[in-house]
Amino acid sequence: MRILGIESSCDETAAAVVEETGDTARPWRTLSSVIASQVDIHREWGGVVPELASRQHLRDICGVIERALDEAGAGWEGIDAIAVTQGPGLVGSLLVGVSFAKSLALARGLPLVPVHHLAGHIESLCLHNGPLPLPAIVLVVSGGHTSLFHVPSEGCYALVGRTRDDAAGEAYDKVAKLLGLGYPGGPVIDRLARAGNDRAMSFPVARMTGDDRTKGPRRGVPGIDHEGARWRTDFSFSGVKTSVLRYVKRREGERLDGGMADASTPLFSAEEIADICASFQRAVVGALLDRTFEAAAWARARSIGIAGGVSANSRLREDAQARGAREGLPVFLPSLALSTDNAAMIAAAGLRQFRAGVRADLTLGADASLPLG
Ligand code: KG4
Numbered sequence: 001m002r003i004l005g006i007e008s009s010c011d012e013t014a015a016a017v018v019e020e021t022g023d024t025a026r027p028w029r030t031l032s033s034v035i036a037s038q039v040d041i042h043r044e045w046g047g048v049v050p051e052l053a054s055r056q057h058l059r060d061i062c063g064v065i066e067r068a069l070d071e072a073g074a075g076w077e078g079i080d081a082i083a084v085t086q087g088p089g090l091v092g093s094l095l096v097g098v099s100f101a102k103s104l105a106l107a108r109g110l111p112l113v114p115v116h117h118l119a120g121h122i123e124s125l126c127l128h129n130g131p132l133p134l135p136a137i138v139l140v141v142s143g144g145h146t147s148l149f150h151v152p153s154e155g156c157y158a159l160v161g162r163t164r165d166d167a168a169g170e171a172y173d174k175v176a177k178l179l180g181l182g183y184p185g186g187p188v189i190d191r192l193a194r195a196g197n198d199r200a201m202s203f204p205v206a207r208m209t210g211d212d213r214t215k216g217p218r219r220g221v222p223g224i225d226h227e228g229a230r231w232r233t234d235f236s237f238s239g240v241k242t243s244v245l246r247y248v249k250r251r252e253g254e255r256l257d258g259g260m261a262d263a264s265t266p267l268f269s270a271e272e273i274a275d276i277c278a279s280f281q282r283a284v285v286g287a288l289l290d291r292t293f294e295a296a297a298w299a300r301a302r303s304i305g306i307a308g309g310v311s312a313n314s315r316l317r318e319d320a321q322a323r324g325a326r327e328g329l330p331v332f333l334p335s336l337a338l339s340t341d342n343a344a345m346i347a348a349a350g351l352r353q354f355r356a357g358v359r360a361d362l363t364l365g366a367d368a369s370l371p372l373g
């Protein structure tokens with residue numbers, strides 16, 4: 001069986017063809033994966049502009065799907081179903097993919113499978129590595145999300161932690177913006193941090209020790225008693241971003257006090273920028289891995305997965321593997337191409353949903369805040 005996946009939740013228009021292999025060790029094979037990135041359009045504005053994103057999806061979607069079919073060597077006869085990201089994401093962007101997928105399903109008489117964007121990120125792990133030893137704890141960390149899922153069995157995702165404010169990728173992007181490093185910030189901070197001293201500055205990350213009173217009862221994993229558990233699995237990244245901002249403001253103040261008000265000379269040397277990037281990154285990666293490994297111990301997980309755009313981060317990858325090796329817990333990551341948004345992961349999650357009997361009809365709507373688990 002072959003499925004066409006369509007992804008348009010944010011600023012990437014993507015289509016991919018994925019097929020089942022019949023091999024339980026590697027259940028899916030990617031035949032094509034095409035991505036039209038809008039990053040050059042949004043860079044000028046320092047972030048994604050929703051209205052520009054949805055208009056660009058409209059321009060790109062036909063060509064992207066045609067290329068995905070071409071590269072897969074599959075005509076429409078070779079496609080058995082269509083999977084599409086239903087949410088969460090930018091509603092205008094999602095609507096382009098959902099409307100297009102519904103039209104294709106109607107015109108070609110194909111079944112339509114709705115996919116949750118984060119389920120796509122989670123299934124990118126199985127697409128790249130084969131099935132993870134279960135139960136697993138999976139961290140999905142991107143520009144829009146930082147969430148921890150307990151995966152007790154295939155296709156079952158229980159939310160056990162999430163950010164209370166900024167996503168980790170969003171913190172990377174905001175810190176890069178305030179240092180004048182451009183957009184998106186994650187890859188540039190990752191690169192510059194390699195030359196820096198990660199202990200040069202102290203940028204603390206808040207640790208959530210109390211229940212979130214604004215969001216109702218705490219989440220838990222069905223069948224696992226978390227009463228008395230001393231750990232908390234929520235994240236918070238707005239504080240670390242603010243502490244970098246305070247550092248920048250303090251240095252600006254020092255420059256003024258020192259009578260060096262010439263704004264044309266850069267505030268920071270290249271070495272200092274590298275130190276800020278490295279120190280910020282150490283704080284964020286440490287917080288991500290601490291919560292993830294604590295959750296894994298608590299859930300007696302047999303593996304850890306890390307997916308989403310920030311899983312492309314070189315330090316997160318290295319530290320996660322090293323810590324996994326120390327603690328005897330295998331850590332799984334997607335390929336770099338599967339870390340950031342793509343449609344192969346949506347097609348893979350769509351195949352899983354299809355086999356579970358999930359179908360949508362033509363009343364399917366985009367849902368900007370679709371929950372998972
Ligand atoms: O998954 P994704 O492509 O889109 C969302 O669903 O949000 O993730 C994009 C995010 C951006 O915030 C970007 O800065 C971050 O992933 N990112 C990285 C790296 N590459 C991308 N963050 C840290 N290090 C990287 N190497």
Ligand code: ZN
Nearest residue numbers: 142308309341
């Ligand atoms: Zn994503």
